Amino acid sequence: MKNPIADLNKIFDSRIRLGVMSMLVVNDEIGFNDLKQMLELTDGNLASHLNTLEQADFIKVHKGFIGRKTSTTYSITALGKQAFKAHLDALEKMIRKL
Amino acid sequence: MKNPIADLNKIFDSRIRLGVMSMLVVNDEIGFNDLKQMLELTDGNLASHLNTLEQADFIKVHKGFIGRKTSTTYSITALGKQAFKAHLDALEKMIRKL
DNA sequence: TATTTAACTTTGAAAAACAAAGCACTTTTA
DNA sequence: TAAAAGTGCTTTGTTTTTCAAAGTTAAATA
Numbered sequence: 001m002k003n004p005i006a007d008l009n010k011i012f013d014s015r016i017r018l019g020v021m022s023m024l025v026v027n028d029e030i031g032f033n034d035l036k037q038m039l040e041l042t043d044g045n046l047a048s049h050l051n052t053l054e055q056a057d058f059i060k061v062h063k064g065f066i067g068r069k070t071s072t073t074y075s076i077t078a079l080g081k082q083a084f085k086a087h088l089d090a091l092e093k094m095i096r097k098l
Numbered sequence: 099m100k101n102p103i104a105d106l107n108k109i110f111d112s113r114i115r116l117g118v119m120s121m122l123v124v125n126d127e128i129g130f131n132d133l134k135q136m137l138e139l140t141d142g143n144l145a146s147h148l149n150t151l152e153q154a155d156f157i158k159v160h161k162g163f164i165g166r167k168t169s170t171t172y173s174i175t176a177l178g179k180q181a182f183k184a185h186l187d188a189l190e191k192m193i194r195k196l
Numbered sequence: 197t198a199t200t201t202a203a204c205t206t207t208g209a210a211a212a213a214c215a216a217a218g219c220a221c222t223t224t225t226a
Numbered sequence: 227t228a229a230a231a232g233t234g235c236t237t238t239g240t241t242t243t244t245c246a247a248a249g250t251t252a253a254a255t256a
Contacts, residue, residue, distance in 0.1 A: 003138055005117035013113050014213085019103035022192050032234060040101055045214050047235055063234095069223070070233060088193060094120050095186060112244085130203060143245050145204055161203095168253075170203060 007090035009083055011056055016041065016049045021084045024059060024076040032072045050074065058083055105188035107181055109154055114139065114147045119182045122157060122174040130170045148172060156181055 012018050019039050023030055036046050053059045058080030062073045076084070110116050117137050121128055134144050151157045156178030160171045174182070 003117075003136055004120055005113045005137060008113050008116075010113070013111060015103045015106050015108070015111050016213090018106075019101075019192070022102055025193075033232090036234095038101055039103060042215055043233090043235065044216075044237085048213080070221080072234060091189070094117070095123075114244095131201090134203095140246055141202090141204065142206085142247075146244080168202060 004094045007086070007093070009087040009090075011052065011058070012084070012087045014049065014052075016045070017053055020049065020053060020074075021058065021076065021080065024074060025081065025084060029062065029073040029075050032074070035074070053080070056080075056083075102192045105184070105191070107185040107188075109150065109156070110182070110185045112147065112150075114143070115151055118147065118151060118172075119156065119174065119178065122172060123179065123182060127160065127171040127173045130172070133172070151178070154178075154181075 012021065016039060020035060023035065023038065032046070032050075035041075035050075036043065039046065041049075050059065050061075054061060056079075057077055059074050060077050062075065064071050064073070110119065114137060118133060121133065121136065130144070130148075133139075133148075134141065137144065139147075148157065148159075152159060154177075155175055157172050158175050160173065162169050162171070
């Protein structure tokens with residue numbers, strides 16, 4: 001037997017980051033506010049988790065405008081997609097014994 | 099849309115507790131030392147996570163002897179099995195959109 | 197008798213999570 | 227046009243969580 005949790009990505013231990021990633025896998029772009037409302041978080045809390053994800057190059061920020069109003073959106077990177085998939089695979093492998 | 103992480107159990111945010119549970123789902127009983135070696139943890143660290151799981155009534159301790167030597171083993175409870183399954187279902191639901 | 201092993205508990209430090217407040221800017225509302 | 231509100235943060239400080247290390251008790255082994 002080998003350590004069943006060794007292949008889990010530490011970044012995805014967080015339910016919030018897991019939630020962000022799962023939303024970004026199915027939506028090309030999501031706004032800060034949408035994420036905030038969906039995950040029911042405070043600004044600061046969300047911002048810091050997004051920051052962790054950005055540092056890891058798992059997501060990318062897009063600063064733009066809707067008309068003349070600022071709008072920040074996020075999207076997943078290729079690396080992020082890969083890492084997330086690897087994490088899910090590890091999770092699945094861990095529990096497939098069920 | 100609804101909050102995708104609302105149904106995840108906070109207790110299973112921890113990779114270690116996740117690992118313990120996944121091992122206990124497939125093995126009726128596992129010893130302290132086996133868990134420790136498998137998950138590569140220090141005594142104190144493992145003990146405290148087991149304690150969290152026990153407080154939640156997700157696992158049960160069995161203190162016994164092998165000969166006259168103490169031997170502690172752990173097993174999953176019905177509640178634990180249910181909670182773990184619910185967590186995995188929530189996880190699956192969250193990512194099934196893939 | 198000295199050391200080792202098992203299974204912890206206690207202590208304390210480091211890291212992570214989080215809420216609240218502040219901020220710069222813009223837009224909307226009164 | 228002045229006040230209020232929204233966007234997307236950063237900063238600050240508290241609380242929670244994680245974890246390793248050391249101490250502990252009792253039995254086993256050398």
